[in-house]
Amino acid sequence: TPPPTPCLSLSLLDVLLDDVILTHSLFLPTERLLQQLHQRFLLASGGPVPGWEESHAPPRKRAVLTVLLHFLETYQGILQEEESAGKVIKDLYLLIMKDASLYPELEAEILRLHQLVETVELKVPEETPPPSKQVKPLFRHFRRIDSCLQTRVAFRGSDEIFCRVYMPDHSYVTIRSRLSASVQDILTAVTEKLQYSEEQSTREEALALVVVASSGEKATLQPSEECVFTTLGINSHLFACTKDAIESLVPLPEEIQVSPGDTEIHRVEAEEIANHMTAFHWELFRCIHELEFVDYVFHGERGRRETANLELLLQRCSEVQHWVATEVLLCESLGKRAHLLKKFIKIAAICKQNQDMLSFYAVVMGLDNAAVSRLRLTWEKLPGKFKNLFRKFETLTDPCRNHKTYREVLSKMNPPLIPFVPLILKDLTFVHEGSKTLLDGLVNVEKLHSIAEKVRTIRKYRSRPLCEYERASPSQLQTKAYVRQFQVIDNQNLLFELSYKLEASSQ
Structure with a gap:
């Protein structure tokens, strides 16, 4: 040879x-x-x-x-x-x-x-600490329009954020914390804040930190857990209370109130919304360091490391799905509802054309939400052309044969593109669970090569810049703000209630 x-x-x-x-x-x-x-x-x-x-x-x-x-x-x-x-x-x-x-x-x-x-910013223990960083807002906690319009930058564990921690009576304290702070650090900051209140000054019993979802589900966090801010659900909040008060915790009122009526989506063209979604999701995708994919899947084997940017993109994917369902189910007019279905299918088509497969998948999955798909009268009013197009989209997102159809479409795309990130994590998990990292004390080179190949694929997707779709007119900025801070219902029971009010029977 x-x-x-x-x-x-x-x-x-x-x-x-x-x-x-x-x-x-x-x-x-x-x-x-x-x-x-x-x-x-x-x-x-x-x-x-x-x-x-x-x-x-x-x-x-x-x-x-x-x-x-x-x-x-x-x-x-x-x-x-x-x-x-x-x-x-x-x-x-x-x-x-x-x-x-x-x-x-x-x-x-x-x-x-x-x-x-x-x-490279090197952090050396004996050196003087760097000047305090500017506090960054998490995109799901924006309250100011100018904040949500800013270009997204990558989060790091040492970044500082403001966060509200609620009490059982729904009062709250605002703390400033590192993104990677442990639950114990958060509770210490909360306790210090409460000590300034005369009402709380005599408190001696230790507090627990609890995540309360909009559905009412509760999860008590362990003191040693870290990086909890970016793992919260879309409409979940942190509560601090004594252990005997955990069962009495209920979601914040604004998370379970429903306000039917026309929102921005009824005013804006599908192309404008789709292009803003692609631009925003590209920002979020670019913020993810390629090593976050490895750390997210292998955190149990190599210790916890911050994967904040990846977690935020996964939450955004879930947010888009719930946004689609929320907008459809808050629309009380049958005619407008059918028009919304048509618009969402258009949005999915444009996102696919933009090679934003994350948005494409999320919109299709939102339309496939059981609370939406059961609306027989609404779907019947959809023109045949759009019914056929949506059936093609469902075929493309069908997970059978290991997402064969989607993978074939993706293989024909050139960068830049935004993949359906949950599938990349699924592939990495399959590699991880399918073979051992060490075999007889030696490194399993084949496994590590398979992992690295997946990461290199992500690198390839981002190897070219995305062209700009946006203009800075006042209406464009309003749409941009709307797209970057969707108000959604993520409680499936509540979505079903809305669905049955619109169409009592799906027969």
């Missing part, structure tokens, strides 16, 4: 390096990986090593630099969350810079390293 060409070998080595950098946390913590690189760089200088020659040093040091550069390029943007890694990187950087004059052949790599270290 002839030896592989240098080009092919380089390509395979690049893929292998990328596999290791993307998945190393599953078998080797980041700090240990960097310590290994530090040690290898030192050993490359020689010493009491049999057979070592001075000419061996540059290629070995270049190998260490290649791995380090790829690591920094992949992790930039999230390294500020890795405090222990920051110190090791700084020490390794100083070691490499000390050797820079001895190895002029490594000038290009060392220059690139210097540029990356200058760009």
Whole structure:
């Protein structure tokens, strides 16, 4: 067999390096990986090593630099969350810079390293803390139009947010907290706030933090849990109370009130809404660091790490589904309701044309909500052309044969595109649960390669910028604000109640 060409070998080595950098946390913590690189760089200088020659040093040091550069390029943007890694990187950087004059052949790599270290925000324990960051709003908690119109930027665990924590009587305290704060940290902040109130100053019993959904379901959080803000449901809220008061907690009134009437969707064209959705979802998709996909699926194996941006996009997908159902079921006029179905099918079609498959899926799933699909009289008024189009959309989103139809359509699309992200997570979960990470104490390279291939696919989807659809007219800004903060009912029982009021019988 002839030896592989240098080009092919380089390509395979690049893929292998990328596999290791993307998945190393599953078998080797980041700090240990960097310590290994530090040690290898030192050993490359020689010493009491049999057979070592001075000419061996540059290629070995270049190998260490290649791995380090790829690591920094992949992790930039999230390294500020890795405090222990920051110190090791700084020490390794100083070691490499000390050797820079001895190895002029490594000038290009060392220059690139210097540029990356200058760009990356390294968090080093003994250094003075950085100035306090601007508080960021979570998009589902906007109360000001100007906030929701801002371009989305990535969240990090060290970012600070304002959050309301409610009491059993629906009064609340507003706390300022890190996004990655533990439940215990949140409760400590709440307790400090309550101590300023004379009414609460004598409280001695410990508080519990409870998530209350709009349906009335309750979940008590454990003190050690972290990053809870971005895991809340669409209309869920945090409550602080004593353990004996948990059963008495009820949802906030505004989450169960219904206000039928015409909303923005009745005024605006389908194309305008679809384009605003694509623009917003592209912002959210771009905010997700590719490693969040690995951390989200493998958090049990490699420890919890912030996946806030991915969780926010998943919540948005659920929000769009409930938005579709909410708008249809709050429309009391049969004629207008049928027109809404038609408009939503148009929106789905334009999102598909925009290659925004996340929005496309979410809208179709919203129309497939049982509370909507049972409205026989409404669907009968839909023109045949749109009935046929919707049947095609249902075929495209059909999960049979492992989503074969959707995968075929996606394979023919070129970037930029927004995939149906829950399916990517399903694929990663299948890889994770289908094989072990370690086999007889050795790393399962095939499994790690499969994971990295999925991540590279996400990278490809985002390899080109999305063209701008928006104009800045007052009406456009109003539509943009509407699209970015949908008011939805996520209580399925309440959706069914509305459905039966509109059409008592589905026979």
